[in-house]
Structures are given as structure tokens and as C-alpha cells.
Amino acid sequence: MTKQPAYGNTAKVFHWLIVVLLVxxxxxxxxxxxxxxxxxxGSAMTYHISIGLIILMLIILRLAWRLFHPVAPADTLPRWQRLTSESVHWLLYGLVFATAMSGWFFASFRGWQVSPLFGVPLPMLAAPESAAVRLVGGWHQAAGVGLLIAIGVHVTAAFMHAFVFRDRTMQRMLPRS
Ligand code: HEM
Ligand code: HEM
Known part of the structure; x- marks a missing residue:
């Protein structure tokens, strides 16, 4: 599939919506x-689960959108920066998915039948207290820390482009002026 030279509005809305929800x-x-x-x-946990499921839905939709609307890395970047930025982007998709899924496993381990979204009870991923849900649910904290580190690398790179290299990489994800 031919890669587009720039991100469209849909990709930008997905990107910034997910950023706000992650914060x-x-x-x-x-x-x-x-x-x-x-x-x-409690109610904080119910909000956490609801927002987590929305993030999970958005990251899957975003990934599907990307697969059908691929965007080429900026052609001004040296080869090593294109490769590393693409890898970090894939890592971010993977870690958001892993963090949300492991949280869902944790909630299933506890057997929490909360109704977070539209009154529909949270589907259990396996029998509560089973060894599999305990194992995967236990990765939630580590996945969250991994995600935070990957976000740190990504955001530092974005700001380096904006303020040190002063190229147009940051503009690629901003609304068109
Ligand atoms: C990408 C989305 C998510 C992020 C960034 C996230 C982040 C976090 C963070 C930072 C904590 C506190 C961990 C600590 O004590 O240091 C936490 C705890 C928790 N989250 Fe999430 N979460 C996400 C999605 C979810 C989802 C979808 C669920 C359930 C369906 C969930 C269920 C839980 C539970 C049960 C806890 C408490 C248990 C624990 O500390 O491991 N999370 N989450
Ligand atoms: C202040 C925060 C952020 C800034 C300034 C920022 C900036 C950018 C920029 C400029 C790009 C385009 C890079 C290029 O292709 O040339 C981009 C892409 C991307 N960003 Fe962020 N970002 C931020 C936070 C995040 C967060 C929290 C995530 C976590 C999911 C994220 C995930 C991604 C992904 C996956 C792409 C690649 C898009 C694609 O090709 O599908 N970003 N970001």
C-alpha cells in the first residue's frame, strides 16, 4: 500500500485523544x-477501568486505521532516526495494548463484575483467582512503567526535533495552520 507523506486529521485526532486519556x-x-x-x-477504580477500556478500543481502531492509511517517516530524517522512530511507535502501540489488557486480567482475577461502560458488566477474561489471570494481571504495573518509559523517549525526541534540530517533525502531528 502506498504510504502517505503526512498524517491526516483522523490520525491526529486519535493521537491526541489517546494522549489526553493516558494522562x-x-x-x-x-x-x-x-x-x-x-x-x-470503588468509584475511582470504576473510572479507571472505564477509561482503560476506551483507551484499549481507541488503540485498536488507531492501529487498524494506520494499517490502511500508512504514513511514511519524514524524508528529512537520517535513516537511523527513521528506523528508531518507527520502532518506538510500534512499541507504544504494543505497550498501550499490553497495559490495558493486563489491567483487564487483574480485574478478572479479582472477579470484579463492575458495569463500567454503558451499563454492560465487565466481561471476565478467565475464571477469577485462576493462575493465568493472576500471572498476566501481575504484569499491569510493569507494563505501565514500560509504557511510561517509551512515552518519555518519544516525547523527548519530539521536543528535540522542535527545539534543538528545529525541523518540521513536530508539525507533522499538529493541526495544519
Ligand atoms: C493503557 C491503559 C492503562 C494505564 C496507563 C493504567 C495505569 C495504571 C496505573 C499507573 C496503576 C497504578 C499501579 C501502581 O499501583 O503503581 C494501575 C492500577 C490498576 N489498573 Fe490500570 N491502567 C490502564 C488500563 C487498565 C484497565 C483496562 C484495567 C481493567 C479493565 C485496569 C485495572 C487496574 C487495576 C485493577 C489496578 C490496581 C492493581 C494494580 O496496581 O496492578 N487498568 N493502572
Ligand atoms: C506531549 C506528548 C506527545 C508529543 C509532543 C508527540 C508527538 C508526536 C509526533 C510529532 C509524532 C509524529 C512523528 C513522525 O512520524 O514524524 C508522533 C507520532 C506518534 N505518537 Fe506521539 N506524541 C506525544 C505523546 C504520545 C503518547 C503519550 C503516545 C502513546 C500512545 C504517542 C504515540 C504515538 C504514535 C504511536 C505515533 C506514530 C503514529 C503512527 O504512525 O501511527 N505519542 N507523536
């Missing part, structure tokens, strides 16, 4: 009260 999601994740064994999820 809110990390804030709730860190600020919500610690889970007490056997206690039902």
Missing part, C-alpha cells in the same frame, strides 16, 4: 486508594 488514566492509577483484599472496587 488522566495514569493520574487515576496513581491516586486511587490501595486495593484492600476482598473489597469491591
Amino acid at each position: 488522566v488514566q495514569f493520574a487515576i492509577g496513581w491516586l486511587m486508594p490501595d486495593i484492600q483484599p476482598g473489597a469491591p472496587p
Whole structure:
């Protein structure tokens, strides 16, 4: 499939919507009260699960959009920067997916039948308390930290392009002026 030279509005809306939701999601994740064994999820956790599922849906849609509307890396970039930026972008997709899925496994491990979205109870991914959900659910924190590191690398690179290299890479993801 021919690669487009620039991101379209749909890709930009997906990008910035996911950024905003991730900021809110990390804030709730860190600020919500610690889970007490056997206690039902509180309202902060219900929000966390709802937003997490929306992020999961958006990242899958975003990825599907990207597969059918591929965009070429900026042609002003040296080869090593094209390769590393593409790799970091794939890593970001993978880590958002892994973080959201492992959170869902954690909630399934607890057997939380909360109704986070449109009144539909959260589907359980496996039997509560089973070894598989315990294992994958336990990766949620580590996946979140990995995602945060990848975001740090990505955002640092974006700002380096804007303020040090002073090229037009940052403009590629901003609204057209
Ligand atoms: C990409 C989306 C998500 C991000 C960035 C995220 C981030 C976080 C963070 C930072 C914490 C606090 C961890 C700590 O104590 O240090 C947390 C905890 C938690 N999250 Fe998420 N989360 C996401 C999606 C989800 C989803 C979709 C669910 C459930 C369906 C979920 C369920 C939980 C649960 C049950 C906890 C408490 C258990 C734990 O600390 O591992 N999360 N999340
Ligand atoms: C202040 C925060 C951010 C800034 C300034 C920023 C900036 C950018 C820029 C300029 C690009 C285009 C790079 C290029 O192709 O030349 C881009 C692409 C991308 N960004 Fe961000 N970004 C930010 C946060 C995030 C976050 C939190 C994520 C996490 C999911 C993310 C995921 C991506 C992905 C996956 C792409 C590649 C798009 C694609 O080809 O599908 N970004 N970003």
C-alpha cells in the first residue's frame, strides 16, 4: 500500500485523544486508594477501568486505521532516526495494548463484575483467582512503567526535533495552520 507523506486529521485526532486519556488514566492509577483484599472496587477504580477500556478500543481502531492509511517517516530524517522512530511507535502501540489488557486480567482475577461502560458488566477474561489471570494481571504495573518509559523517549525526541534540530517533525502531528 502506498504510504502517505503526512498524517491526516483522523490520525491526529486519535493521537491526541489517546494522549489526553493516558494522562488522566495514569493520574487515576496513581491516586486511587490501595486495593484492600476482598473489597469491591470503588468509584475511582470504576473510572479507571472505564477509561482503560476506551483507551484499549481507541488503540485498536488507531492501529487498524494506520494499517490502511500508512504514513511514511519524514524524508528529512537520517535513516537511523527513521528506523528508531518507527520502532518506538510500534512499541507504544504494543505497550498501550499490553497495559490495558493486563489491567483487564487483574480485574478478572479479582472477579470484579463492575458495569463500567454503558451499563454492560465487565466481561471476565478467565475464571477469577485462576493462575493465568493472576500471572498476566501481575504484569499491569510493569507494563505501565514500560509504557511510561517509551512515552518519555518519544516525547523527548519530539521536543528535540522542535527545539534543538528545529525541523518540521513536530508539525507533522499538529493541526495544519
Ligand atoms: C493503557 C491503559 C492503562 C494505564 C496507563 C493504567 C495505569 C495504571 C496505573 C499507573 C496503576 C497504578 C499501579 C501502581 O499501583 O503503581 C494501575 C492500577 C490498576 N489498573 Fe490500570 N491502567 C490502564 C488500563 C487498565 C484497565 C483496562 C484495567 C481493567 C479493565 C485496569 C485495572 C487496574 C487495576 C485493577 C489496578 C490496581 C492493581 C494494580 O496496581 O496492578 N487498568 N493502572
Ligand atoms: C506531549 C506528548 C506527545 C508529543 C509532543 C508527540 C508527538 C508526536 C509526533 C510529532 C509524532 C509524529 C512523528 C513522525 O512520524 O514524524 C508522533 C507520532 C506518534 N505518537 Fe506521539 N506524541 C506525544 C505523546 C504520545 C503518547 C503519550 C503516545 C502513546 C500512545 C504517542 C504515540 C504515538 C504514535 C504511536 C505515533 C506514530 C503514529 C503512527 O504512525 O501511527 N505519542 N507523536
